[in-house]
Amino acid sequence: DAEITQSPRHKITETGRQVTLACHQTWNHNNMFWYRQDLGHGLRLIHYSYGVHDTNKGEVSDGYSVSRSNTEDLPLTLESAASSQTSVYFCASSPTGTSYEQYFGPGTRLTVT
Amino acid sequence: GQSLEQPSEVTAVEGAIVQINCTYQTSGFYGLSWYQQHDGGAPTFLSYNALDGLEETGRFSSFLSRSDSYGYLLLQELQMKDSASYFCALRDNYGQNFVFGPGTRLSVLP
Numbered sequence: 599d600a601e602i603t604q605s606p607r608h609k610i611t612e613t614g615r616q617v618t619l620a621c622h623q624t625w626n627h628n629n630m631f632w633y634r635q636d637l638g639h640g641l642r643l644i645h646y647s648y649g650v651h652d653t654n655k656g657e658v659s660d661g662y663s664v665s666r667s668n669t670e671d672l673p674l675t676l677e678s679a680a681s682s683q684t685s686v687y688f689c690a691s692s693p694t695g696t697s698y699e700q701y702f703g704p705g706t707r708l709t710v711t
Numbered sequence: 712g713q714s715l716e717q718p719s720e721v722t723a724v725e726g727a728i729v730q731i732n733c734t735y736q737t738s739g740f741y742g743l744s745w746y747q748q749h750d751g752g753a754p755t756f757l758s759y760n761a762l763d764g765l766e767e768t769g770r771f772s773s774f775l776s777r778s779d780s781y782g783y784l785l786l787q788e789l790q791m792k793d794s795a796s797y798f799c800a801l802r803d804n805y806g807q808n809f810v811f812g813p814g815t816r817l818s819v820l821p
Contacts, residue, residue, distance in 0.1 A: 631809065640798055641754065641811040657808055688753060697802060697809070698744045698761075702753035 600625040604689050604703040611710055617676040619706050621689030629692040630672040631700060632656075632664060634685040641688065647672055648694075679710045713737040713803050715812035722818045723789055731784045731815045733799035740801040743775050743782045748814070749795045757797075758784065786817070794819045 602623040611617050621630065628649045633641040643656030645664040653664050661683060663675045676683055686707050690700040715735045723729040733743065742761035746754040760766050760775035760782060772785040786793055800811040 633811075640813045641800075643809050646809070657810070690754075698742055698759045698800075699756045700754075700809075702755070704753050 602689060602691055602701055602703040604687075604706050606706060607704065608707045609709070611679050611708070613679060613681060613710055615679050617679050617708065619674045619676075619687055619689075619708070621672050621674065621703060622670055623689075623691040623701075623703075624670065625691060625693070625701070626669055627691035627701075628669065628694045629697050629700075630666070631690040631692075632662070632672065632674045633688045633690065634658065634683075635688060635705075636685050644674065644687075645672075676708075679708075681710050684708060684710045713740070713801065713808070713810045715799055715801065715810060717797075717799060717812040717815045719813070720816045720818070722820060724820050725789055725791060727789050728785065728787050729789060729817065731786070731797050731817065733782045733784075733812055735780050735782075735799075735801060735812075737780075737801060737803055737810075739804035741804065742801065743773070744800045745771075745773050745784045746798045746800060746811075747795050748798065754798065789819050791819050791821065793817060 605620045631646045632644040642658045647653050647666040688705045689703040692700045744759045745757040748754045758773035765774045770787045775782045796814040796816050798811050798814045
């Protein structure tokens, strides 16, 4: 069955370290998204991509980067982790033209100490 | 920019009907989506309104009124498993940013 996976599921890192969170989907969706979820803020869009080599900044992109070298993967990199980036991160994907219906991965809980 | 508002909590009993409201401020958007999220889980898509009016999907219905900048999710025949958080979300016409509301936590009591 097609699916969307995230790894690792849990990560503890130190302030200042570079961290990469993986997202892999097997639906062949063109659209992929990264969100963070914090109590009281719902989901906030970090970056999104509408196809290979396409990336766009979302609402809270500072301190994060993404690259899209193939359809299946959209890794999220925290260049220099900060305590304010402690959060739960969700990756999502959707087919072209139906970005309103996104399929979410299980999430990665990141703690920056 | 865009912003969405939802009540933080709603409580209802099993078998009842509950309405979760979403009001928004945006200069233009494609449509309003609704997602469900159980504690510790990932959001799952429930419904989408591109046009004004009611969309029905089984026990769940969603409504949109662009003139009133308002939408709601209606859950009928509530079940214990409906206890979860519910989020409205929209994509604006310009920056194509997706914006989610803060979420409404629904508690279904026996």
